[in-house]
Amino acid sequence: MARRPTSLLRLAVAVLVAAAAAASDARSVTLTLTPPPLPVLPIPSAAQLRWQRREVIMFFHFGMNTFTDSEWGTGSEDPALFRPAALNATQWMDAARAVGASLVILVAKHHDGFCLWPSRYTDHSVRASPWRGGRGDVVREFVDAARARGLDAGIYLSPWDRHDRRYGDEVAYNEYYEAQLHELLTGYGSVSEIWFDGAKGKNATNMTYHFQEWFQTVKQLQRSINIFSDDGPDVRWVGDEKGFAGTTCWSTVNRSMITIGEAGIEKYLNSGDPRGRDWVPPECDVSIRPGWFWHKNETAKPLSQLLEIYYNSVGRNCVLLLNAPPNTTGLVEAADVARLRELWSAVSTIFGTDLAAGSAARASSERGAGFAARNVVDGREDTYWAPAAEDGHGRWDGYWIELRRRSRRPFNVVRVQEHVALGQRVERHAVYVDGAPVANGTTVGHKRLHRLPCAVAGRTVRIWVAAPRGPPLLSAVGLHHDPFDVADAM
Ligand SMILES: *[C@@H]1O[C@H](CO)[C@@H](O)[C@H](O)[C@H]1NC(C)=O
Numbered sequence: 001m002a003r004r005p006t007s008l009l010r011l012a013v014a015v016l017v018a019a020a021a022a023a024s025d026a027r028s029v030t031l032t033l034t035p036p037p038l039p040v041l042p043i044p045s046a047a048q049l050r051w052q053r054r055e056v057i058m059f060f061h062f063g064m065n066t067f068t069d070s071e072w073g074t075g076s077e078d079p080a081l082f083r084p085a086a087l088n089a090t091q092w093m094d095a096a097r098a099v100g101a102s103l104v105i106l107v108a109k110h111h112d113g114f115c116l117w118p119s120r121y122t123d124h125s126v127r128a129s130p131w132r133g134g135r136g137d138v139v140r141e142f143v144d145a146a147r148a149r150g151l152d153a154g155i156y157l158s159p160w161d162r163h164d165r166r167y168g169d170e171v172a173y174n175e176y177y178e179a180q181l182h183e184l185l186t187g188y189g190s191v192s193e194i195w196f197d198g199a200k201g202k203n204a205t206n207m208t209y210h211f212q213e214w215f216q217t218v219k220q221l222q223r224s225i226n227i228f229s230d231d232g233p234d235v236r237w238v239g240d241e242k243g244f245a246g247t248t249c250w251s252t253v254n255r256s257m258i259t260i261g262e263a264g265i266e267k268y269l270n271s272g273d274p275r276g277r278d279w280v281p282p283e284c285d286v287s288i289r290p291g292w293f294w295h296k297n298e299t300a301k302p303l304s305q306l307l308e309i310y311y312n313s314v315g316r317n318c319v320l321l322l323n324a325p326p327n328t329t330g331l332v333e334a335a336d337v338a339r340l341r342e343l344w345s346a347v348s349t350i351f352g353t354d355l356a357a358g359s360a361a362r363a364s365s366e367r368g369a370g371f372a373a374r375n376v377v378d379g380r381e382d383t384y385w386a387p388a389a390e391d392g393h394g395r396w397d398g399y400w401i402e403l404r405r406r407s408r409r410p411f412n413v414v415r416v417q418e419h420v421a422l423g424q425r426v427e428r429h430a431v432y433v434d435g436a437p438v439a440n441g442t443t444v445g446h447k448r449l450h451r452l453p454c455a456v457a458g459r460t461v462r463i464w465v466a467a468p469r470g471p472p473l474l475s476a477v478g479l480h481h482d483p484f485d486v487a488d489a490m
């Protein structure tokens with residue numbers, strides 16, 4: 001009883017303190033939070049941003065060509081040839097996970113027209129093969145295995161079809177293609193990416209594809225899907241099959257400049273357009289082997305080559321779409337899985353340790369609370385440094401950010417990242433270590449990686465930025481040591 005007044009008093013004090021705290025919180029929220037800067041258009045959609053952050057995704061080329069030892073089939077193959085002895089899509093997913101991929105794309109139909117699912121619109125499919133007694137469905141097994149392993153699924157459906165006799169009859173073939181899009185995009189759950197291309201032999205029958213109709217159908221059936229083609233609309237081809245983006249690589253282009261399958265646009269696709277009106281970032285498709293399909297006489301590229309591909313794709317503002325072809329047994333070769341694991345282990349070794357962590361950071365200016373220079377070393381991609389509105393104005397020496405390192409450990413890789421959600425802005429940049437220039441370049445985008453010719457151990461790292469399109473917003477600056485870097489050994 002005697003305690004009661006005290007607890008009441010305590011309660012009253014607690015209520016008052018809480019009220020005062022709430023009032024001061026409200027004040028600080030309404031009075032001191034600086035809003036983010038305006039976006040610089042165009043900006044990515046939510047689905048494009050999710051795609052960009054995946055960085056590495058996987059392609060599986062498997063089908064009739066696997067069994068005929070070819071890259072382009074003729075369309076007259078006997079479905080009886082398709083008989084993988086022990087197809088196991090879960091094993092494919094483990095190959096994808098070995099390289100850190102979060103999205104896997106299957107070739108559901110290649111140019112030979114043979115369908116890996118039992119399409120009701122043709123008899124040229126797994127249904128006519130001996131595999132699983134004609135009751136198999138590779139697309140089903142693929143998406144089920146992907147989901148069970150926590151991976152998202154995508155599909156490639158070749159427009160060029162050398163088997164179907166409707167090919168060349170514009171309306172009939174486009175109807176056939178639309179019907180197959182419906183089967184694939186309504187029968188197999190959520191599909192995160194779909195691939196279209198204009199690949200076609202020189203002597204192929206003339207055929208007008210109704211890409212615009214196809215794209216709208218796709219969006220109607222799968223709301224958050226990304227459509228890949230030379231021309232997007234969501235993701236564009238990078239312009240080569242080496243897996244290399246341009247050293248200048250804008251996520252923006254003018255879609256009106258691009259015709260799917262037309263030669264001569266590769267350079268434009270490779271570097272993008274600083275004045276582009278459309279956000280259509282590039283994807284780098286490349287195979288870990290010389291061919292897209294499995295051939296007994298081929299083996300996976302060496303680690304050094306795959307690392308170079310990683311630096312020239314992910315490190316140049318792209319997503320890397322790496323192909324690993326399952327063999328005639330229906331499995332990704334153990335040696336290929338090992339190579340994928342080796343690549344990811346190397347990437348994790350290089351980027352798992354950030355030698356900029358814990359650095360003090362300062363910049364030419366700061367926009368205010370929430371946009372401090374130190375945001376580039378906080379290990380988060382959603383926070384970023386923004387300069388004050390009056391800083392810079394796009395001059396070459398307009399903006400800089402400087403890290404003062406705690407660690408003296410040498411580094412030979414510099415990582416710079418932009419907060420691209422508000423548009424890609426950086427047009428030129430240069431890196432100085434203790435006042436000496438070590439690297440420079442044009443665009444940054446989601447991620448730019450510089451490999452230095454030799455390791456440096458300096459104390460201060462300063463990055464100069466020119467961004468005439470709008471103040472640069474940097475989400476990260478990282479310093480890493482790549483022990484695999486051959487240049488370092490020289
Ligand atoms: C398929 O592969 C997975 C992963 O390698 C393995 O765990 C599973 O046992 C395999 N299934 C069959 C039927 O071989």
Ligand SMILES: *[C@@H]1O[C@H](CO)[C@@H](O)[C@H](O)[C@H]1NC(C)=O
Pocket residue numbers: 201202203
């Ligand atoms: C294409 O057609 C020409 C002329 O008919 C022929 O000489 C050539 O071999 C054909 N090429 C292919 C790849 O079929």
Ligand SMILES: *[C@@H]1O[C@H](CO)[C@@H](O)[C@H](O)[C@H]1NC(C)=O
Pocket residue numbers: 202203204205206
């Ligand atoms: C396809 O059409 C184009 C233009 O109409 C023509 O130049 C070309 O020769 C045709 N090709 C074939 C294989 O018929």
Ligand SMILES: *[C@@H]1O[C@H](CO)[C@@H](O)[C@H](O)[C@H]1NC(C)=O
Pocket residue numbers: 253254273275276277
């Ligand atoms: C892309 O479009 C913009 C806006 O219309 C224009 O300024 C720019 O020059 C175009 N790019 C090319 C390469 O034509």
Ligand SMILES: *[C@@H]1O[C@H](CO)[C@@H](O)[C@H](O)[C@H]1NC(C)=O
Pocket residue numbers: 069070290295297298
């Ligand atoms: C392996 O064989 C395939 C099919 O015979 C052929 O197309 C390819 O060029 C060969 N690859 C190498 C590296 O020789």
Ligand SMILES: *[C@@H]1O[C@H](CO)[C@@H](O)[C@H](O)[C@H]1NC(C)=O
Pocket residue numbers: 327328329330331332333334335
């Ligand atoms: C396919 O790869 C698996 C896994 O390495 C292997 O066991 C099998 O023998 C291979 N098949 C062929 C035809 O090489």
Ligand SMILES: *[C@@H]1O[C@H](CO)[C@@H](O)[C@H](O)[C@H]1NC(C)=O
Pocket residue numbers: 430437439440441
């Ligand atoms: C950029 O780097 C190149 C080669 O690394 C060098 O020749 C050039 O002088 C550098 N430019 C600037 C502005 O630092």
